[in-house]
Amino acid sequence: MKKYIAILSVFLVFILPITAEASSNLIIKYNGKTISYQGAQLKVTYNGTDVNLDSTPGILQNNTALFSYQDLFIKSGIGATGNYNKSTKTITIELNGKKILMKLGSKTATVNGVKKNMTLAPVQVTYKKANKTKILVPSRFVAENLGLTYSWYSKTGTVAIENTTITPTVSQNDPSEDEWNTITIPKTDSNMNVLESKDDYWNRQYILTLQGDYTAVLNNSNITVEDGTRATVTVQLNALGNTEVIIKTNIIRGFEVQDNSSSIIVTVKPPKDIYPTIVVLDAGHGGNQPGTLGEYYGNELIEKEVTLDLVLKAKNYFDNDSKIKVYYTRLTDTGVSLTDRVKMANEVDADLFLSVHIDASPTNLDAAGTTIYYSSKKDQLASSGLTSSKFAGIVSSHLVEAVGSTDRGINKKSLQVLNQTVMPAVLIETAFISNENDVDILRSEDNRDAIGASIYDAILETIESYPRN
Ligand SMILES: [Zn+2]
Known part of the structure; x- marks a missing residue:
């Protein structure tokens, strides 16, 4: 009997569509019928960060990835607006001047008033285990028509959506406020x-x-x-x-x-007339934006919790240093928009901006280590001679050692918090939530303290090497 089960389970692995993600079947009510969905339970990332799908994963029908329009486009960092009108069964999704109208059960949509055909109609699905009912929409159609970049990774059942357009620059301080x-x-x-x-x-x-x-x-x-x-x-x-x-x-x-x-x-x-050095420390994500989730990779870590804890660890060091004034974009589990993070840094006329994140790679679980990013749009230059790239170099040397994983180097990336801040600014991807070794590092209280200390040390070295003039 045991042998028979073993053979059967080997066989099952081969017939399931996606072996890597073969998890228990999903019992769903689809088009009014209760079915056991055997396909892949799809994940989605936005700008490299896992989107929280509220225990209602995407499903694959006729090669079309369907996701809850609310969880994917509205509640996520994508930040579209929209709603579902029950009486007309109409779904509206809007982003950056693009407006998509869809109807439950209809393959015809309109995009800014122009009719377009979809491969599959939006559908109402009830997830039995989660006890939630969601309106699912064809994700590629919606993403591409909102002007987002869409990629599909069949091996891991992951959709990757990116926003490569640049949002307008936040207005600068009014000099009369000085x-x-x-x-x-x-x-x-x-x-x-x-x-x-x-x-x-x-x-x-x-x-x-x-x-x-x-x-x-x-x-x-x-x-x-x-x-x-x-x-x-x-x-x-x-x-x-x-x-x-x-x-x-x-x-x-x-x-x-x-x-x-x-x-x-x-x-x-103005803060600059009081404090010799001003830093804005930014704990990534928060509130209903959890960032990347360890549960997809078999661990309990949640990016927004780790980033906040690392910032609080760094705060312990800054609190003992009266030379440096630190403004924190958040010190609790609250949601802060990217625009508000940038706004804070520019308003206080910070000397340095540093944003803390945790990395993930759904497509390569071996990926590990620390990456420092600065803006690919501009390498901010301060009057002290400091640039974002020089700041990144100093941060890298301290952080890589504190984390003790792989040094993935310094890279450029187009990210709102890096593009729109006017002072030298970096974003750290501390380690990978999708890599077992990195997860062990991130779990350790001692390591977290060392990472917090390394952020403080890097900032201290930066301001000593490039004093404000
Ligand atoms: Zn992040």
Whole structure:
């Protein structure tokens, strides 16, 4: 009996369409019929990062890869907008001025009003195990008509979608913002003092907490704002009965507080007028953008969690160095758009930008190691003489050693966070979530700490070699 099972299973491996991905069958309800889907359960990457398919993998019908339009095009980094209208059974998908209309069960679509034929009609599919119903669409048709590049890897059942078009440049700082602003809070009694202050730069605000309830007096009198067009002040009582003075600014600013006998004076300045060195550290992905998922490769790692932890490890080192001001695009599991990451770096006029990512190769599980990228569109040059490529070189020398895997070198790539930041900027692909050896490295707390330290060391060496002038 055992022998018989062994022979049978060998036989099964050969008849399944995709041996590498042969997993348990998917029970789905397709066109109203419940079937056991025997084909490949398809994955998809966008700009090299796995798209989270919400436990509802793509399926292959008549050589057409069908994916949930929501998971693939709207909830992913592709960032299209769209919806499904239940009464008309119409699916709308829009991106960069391209608008696709499709109807459930119809092979005719319109792209910006022009009729086009699809090989397969959109279909509603219920995934029994996941207990989810999704509208699946022909992925190549939609991707190509949205202007995206589409590749199919039959060996691993993976679709790779890339956006090679460049999004418009984020507007630069308004130079008129490079001025100081003063906010004066009069002391209505001698006990009024600052309990704590918080630079909530993510929300472009600074919160001064005064001990006790001063809301009545401060609301009526007379907090003076030198230039009210660039800062507004509100006063509120917090849950502990203390007074919060919230200073909101148009763009990220630095704040200096003087606690005098008659008043508290807050001077609002461009961060560059306060900090000798400014760095923006960017933990890739976050929130509903998990990045690449280890579950596709038999491990528990999730890119957004690893990138955040590495940035937090680096933060431990930066927190002990008052010479360097670091702005973090995120310090929690929150989603931040690529545009907002760029915006932060340009707003604070950072000296350096470094984005942390984890690599994956669905088509080659042997691929391993560390790659440093800078923009293929421009090699940003700072007045110190530092360029993105020189910065990449310093980062590489520290990081490769800390990771201890393969040195994959320094490469150019067209990525929004590298193209649109105006200061020397690099993106690190630390190691591969799809490689067993690299996964062991990434799991280790000691290695993560060493990687965090190497980011700090690289930035320290960079600013010592290229001081701001
Ligand atoms: Zn990534």
